[in-house]
Structures are given as structure tokens and as C-alpha cells.
Amino acid sequence: MSDWIAVFEAANSLEAHTLKGALESRGMAVLLKGEALSGALGELPMDAACVTLLVKMPHWQRAREFVRAYQQQDGCPWRCDRCGEENGARFEVCWHCGSVPEDTQG
Ligand SMILES: [Zn+2]
Structure with a gap:
């Protein structure tokens, strides 16, 4: 399955999960790549250097607009x-x- 497209590179796992939850709440499936699969669901691995968020192709544009707005929080x-x-x-x-x-x- 290769129809997952990278939409954002989070600086850390916490940010990745924040955006993942936000996108999923809007009906977009999100895959995290680069995060260590520890199997421990309760605790987030904070030492992960960079986590890439991937979304399905039909959702990419919406997701991209969302993360762009997220990045432009300058007000x-x-x-x-x-x-x-x-x-x-x-x-x-x-x-x-x-x-x-x-x-x-x-
Ligand atoms: Zn509200």
C-alpha cells in the first residue's frame, strides 16, 4: 500500500500525536512514520527525533491546509x-x- 502521502514533519512525538488526533477527529486517517514502535500505548516516546505524518491521498489537500494553518500560528x-x-x-x-x-x- 503506497497511497499514504507525507503531509507534515513533526518536531517530536507529542506534536505528531496532537496533529494526528486533530486530523482524525476531522475524519482523516493518519499514519505516523519514524516513531519507535515500542508497543507501549500509554507513554509517548519523547526521544524520537522526527515523526512524519502521512495521510491518504484523497485527504492530503485538507490535511495540508490544516497543518499549514497549524504552522502559521503567529497571532x-x-x-x-x-x-x-x-x-x-x-x-x-x-x-x-x-x-x-x-x-x-x-
Ligand atoms: Zn470547539
Whole structure:
């Protein structure tokens, strides 16, 4: 199976898992490459030098846009009113629950 495409290189395992969870919550399957397969699920191997995130080809563009926004967090992050998740400045909607900041509808 070679239809996995690298979309991001995380600096460490924690970042990789953060992005993996975020992408998976949006319906995109994520494969981590470069991480030591220790078999221990509870603890993250923090000594991994670099972890590559791979996604399926149909998801690549969405995933790429997501990680690019993640990388461009050069403004003030905002916290979602609905779920309390912290979002990067470039996120127009909460990546976690999809609600918009200062939501006036309803
Ligand atoms: Zn939210």
C-alpha cells in the first residue's frame, strides 16, 4: 500500500500525536512514520527525533491546509467557547468542534 502521502514533519512525538488526533477527529486517517514502535500505548516516546505524518491521498489537500494553518500560528490563539479547545490564530473555526468564535447564531 503506497497511497499514504507525507503531509507534515513533526518536531517530536507529542506534536505528531496532537496533529494526528486533530486530523482524525476531522475524519482523516493518519499514519505516523519514524516513531519507535515500542508497543507501549500509554507513554509517548519523547526521544524520537522526527515523526512524519502521512495521510491518504484523497485527504492530503485538507490535511495540508490544516497543518499549514497549524504552522502559521503567529497571532493570538483563541479559546473555543463551546468546547474550550485552544485554536491557532489562523483558524476561523474551532478545529475540534467546528464552532466559530463569537458565535451569534442560535
Ligand atoms: Zn470547539
